[in-house]
Amino acid sequence: MKVTIIGSGYVGLVTGACLAEQGNNVFCLDLDPKKIDILNSGGVPIYEPGLKEMIERNRAAGRLQFSTDIAASVEHGDIQFIAVGTPPDEDGSADLQYVVAAARNIGRYATTPKVIVDKSTVPVGTADKVSAAIKEELEKRGQPEDLCSVVSNPEFLKEGAAVEDFMRPDRIVIGTESTPAGLRAKEQMRKLYAPFNRHHERTYYMDVKSAELTKYAANAMLATRISFMNELANLADLVGADIEAVRQGIGSDSRIGYGFLYSGTGYGGSCFPKDVSALSKTAKEHGRDLKILDAVEAVNELQKYILVEKIEKRFGKDLSNMKFALWGLAFKPNTDDMREAPSRVIIQELVKRGASVVAHDPVAMPEAQHCLDLDFKGNPEGLKKVSMVESPMAALDGCDALVIVTEWKAFRSPDFDQVMQKLKRPIVFDGRNLYEPSAMQELGVEYYGIGRHN
Known part of the structure; x- marks a missing residue:
C-alpha cells in the first residue's frame, strides 16, 4: 500500500x-x-x-x-x-x-x-x-x-x-x-x-472519540501508578519500610501486576507529562476537575526534587565547593529524550546550591547539552558548573558523591572498588533503586535509595 x-x-x-x-x-x-x-x-x-x-x-x-x-x-x-x-x-x-x-x-x-x-x-x-x-x-x-x-x-x-x-x-x-x-x-x-x-x-x-480518549486514558493510568508508588516510597522512608518488598507484595496480586510500580525520581519524556496535563485540561473545558490526575501531576513534580532533598539532608543546604557525579540524563534508558527529564531539575537545583556536576549518559549527552543551554539561559556562570564526560567512571573523579538518575543497564553492575577509589567519600544517592541497600552496606557504601530501608 x-x-x-x-x-x-x-x-x-x-x-x-x-x-x-x-x-x-x-x-x-x-x-x-x-x-x-x-x-x-x-x-x-x-x-x-x-x-x-x-x-x-x-x-x-x-x-x-x-x-x-x-x-x-x-x-x-x-x-x-x-x-x-x-x-x-x-x-x-x-x-x-x-x-x-x-x-x-x-x-x-x-x-x-x-x-x-x-x-x-x-x-x-x-x-x-x-x-x-x-x-x-x-x-x-x-x-x-x-x-x-x-x-x-x-x-x-x-x-x-x-x-x-x-x-x-x-x-x-x-x-x-x-x-x-x-x-x-x-x-x-x-x-x-x-x-x-x-x-x-x-x-x-x-468510534473516533473513544479512540482519542483511549490514548490519554492509558497514559494517565500508567502515570497514576508511578506517582502512587512514589508517594508510598516517600512514606516508606519515613516509617522504615522497604518499598521494594512492598512492590513485590502488591505486584503479585493479579489484579494489580508489577508494571509501572517502580519508585524513583518521577516520570518524564514526551508522553506522560503532556498527556496527563492535556487530559486534565480537556476535563476542565467540560466543567469537570479530574482530582486524581491533578494529584498525579503534583506528586510527580515534587518527586523530581526528592534526591536533592536527600542530598541536602546529608550535606546541608549550602553545597558550595562540592562536586557530584551524575549517572544518567535521559528521562529513561534506551532513549536520548530529555523532555521533562528529572535530571534537568536535579542539575539546576544542585547548581543553585553552589555545587558543580559532572554527568555521563550513554546516548543523551548531545541533547542534554542543548537542553541545559536553554535551562541555564541567562545564567552562564551556572552552566559552567556542569560538565559531561564520556564514561561513567570518568565522572566520579574527585566527586563528593554519586547520584544515579537513569537506570541504564551499564550502571547496574559497576566495579564498586573503582567507584569507591574515585569518589572522595563512598556515598551513593540512587534515584532508581538499582542496588540492594544490604549489599551496599557490606561494601562500605553510604547508600540512599528511594523508599529503601537498610
Whole structure:
C-alpha cells in the first residue's frame, strides 16, 4: 500500500519505518530541511534501538523516502498519517496548530480519495477539527467534501522499545466514522494492519472519540501508578519500610501486576507529562476537575526534587565547593529524550546550591547539552558548573558523591572498588533503586535509595 507519514519525529519515523518493513511504499514528509538532510544522508535525528538499521534497510529497498515536498506527499499516499508534534500550550492543553496545518495541506492538494489518520496524541474532538479543515480546503477547490475520511489510530509506543512495540503490538486501536466513507476507511486500515494480526486479532475498532480518549486514558493510568508508588516510597522512608518488598507484595496480586510500580525520581519524556496535563485540561473545558490526575501531576513534580532533598539532608543546604557525579540524563534508558527529564531539575537545583556536576549518559549527552543551554539561559556562570564526560567512571573523579538518575543497564553492575577509589567519600544517592541497600552496606557504601530501608 502507498502510505504518507506527515512528520518525521519520534512517532512518524518509527511508524514509517515499521510500515515499510511490512512491504508498504512509504513517503515521510517533514518541513524541517535539516532533519530531511540528515535522514537522506543516512543519519537518524533520534535514538531508538533498531530504528537506524530498519530505515537503512528499507531506504535501500526503495520502500522508504524522505522529503519536504508537501504536494508530492499528498499525491503519494492513499493513507495519510498525521504524526506531527502536539506540544503543551501555556495552559496545559495540547497545541494543535501543526495537526490542523497538516490537515489543511492535505485539503489543498488531494484529488483522489484519502484516508487521514490521526497518529499524533490529540484531545477528544480533534478528528472533527481535522475533518473541518480538510473540507474547507476541498470546497475552495470544488472537490467533493467526502473525498477524505478521518480515522483515529493512537500510538502506544514505549520509548526505548518503540520498534518492538510497533512490530508486536499489544493492541491496535482504530476509531472510524459510521458513514460510507468511514466504512471504506476502516477496510483500508484493516488491510494495512493485516500483517500485525496474523497470529491473533489485536485490533480494537471503535468510534473516533473513544479512540482519542483511549490514548490519554492509558497514559494517565500508567502515570497514576508511578506517582502512587512514589508517594508510598516517600512514606516508606519515613516509617522504615522497604518499598521494594512492598512492590513485590502488591505486584503479585493479579489484579494489580508489577508494571509501572517502580519508585524513583518521577516520570518524564514526551508522553506522560503532556498527556496527563492535556487530559486534565480537556476535563476542565467540560466543567469537570479530574482530582486524581491533578494529584498525579503534583506528586510527580515534587518527586523530581526528592534526591536533592536527600542530598541536602546529608550535606546541608549550602553545597558550595562540592562536586557530584551524575549517572544518567535521559528521562529513561534506551532513549536520548530529555523532555521533562528529572535530571534537568536535579542539575539546576544542585547548581543553585553552589555545587558543580559532572554527568555521563550513554546516548543523551548531545541533547542534554542543548537542553541545559536553554535551562541555564541567562545564567552562564551556572552552566559552567556542569560538565559531561564520556564514561561513567570518568565522572566520579574527585566527586563528593554519586547520584544515579537513569537506570541504564551499564550502571547496574559497576566495579564498586573503582567507584569507591574515585569518589572522595563512598556515598551513593540512587534515584532508581538499582542496588540492594544490604549489599551496599557490606561494601562500605553510604547508600540512599528511594523508599529503601537498610
